[in-house]
Amino acid sequence: MHTRQTPRTIPDKPNYWTLTLGDKGAHGFRDPLPVYKGLIGGALTDADFAKIAAAAKDGRITTSTVDVWAITGAVIGLCWYDATRDLDAGSIRDHGGDLMAYGEAVLYELQDEGYTDADVGPVLSAFLKRALPVDELAKEAMARADFSVEEKAASS
Numbered sequence: 001m002h003t004r005q006t007p008r009t010i011p012d013k014p015n016y017w018t019l020t021l022g023d024k025g026a027h028g029f030r031d032p033l034p035v036y037k038g039l040i041g042g043a044l045t046d047a048d049f050a051k052i053a054a055a056a057k058d059g060r061i062t063t064s065t066v067d068v069w070a071i072t073g074a075v076i077g078l079c080w081y082d083a084t085r086d087l088d089a090g091s092i093r094d095h096g097g098d099l100m101a102y103g104e105a106v107l108y109e110l111q112d113e114g115y116t117d118a119d120v121g122p123v124l125s126a127f128l129k130r131a132l133p134v135d136e137l138a139k140e141a142m143a144r145a146d147f148s149v150e151e152k153a154a155s156s
Helices: 034-046 049-054 066-079 099-112 117-131 134-144
Strands: 016-020 026-030
Touching: 016 117, 026 117, 034 066, 034 099, 034 117, 066 099, 066 117, 099 117
Parallel strands: none
Antiparallel strands: 016 026
8 A cells, every 4th residue: 555646536426435444544435337346246146145144243244254355355445545545456457357366465455554354344334335225225115015004084
């Protein structure tokens, strides 16, 4: 990781977001291109992430696989858009398009910079909430499927 000579301007647009990573402070991110979201989704499916997430306690993953951490690293790398810092891991293309190899390179770089699992873990959760707006989808589904009994008007 290196400090940018000229800080980048972060646009005030919905696809840019900030997340505080432990004691490392606020970091800038942006949503990746749809093709990368697809790669991440496929990797999560391959890692049986649904089963891992179902076993989560209070939103914290209690079991894990190496794949989930590599995917987390890839998410960090693909979403990284910090104003003052750049990653040195390169792009996913520099790793032959291999999402897992790219993710591992990002994680090793962050580890070398003193980031812990607790620092980087929340990025995957934040990304998933953005990529899959579960709360909004649930509210929309409830609004469409109102199973309550229709109230009858009082007769006078």
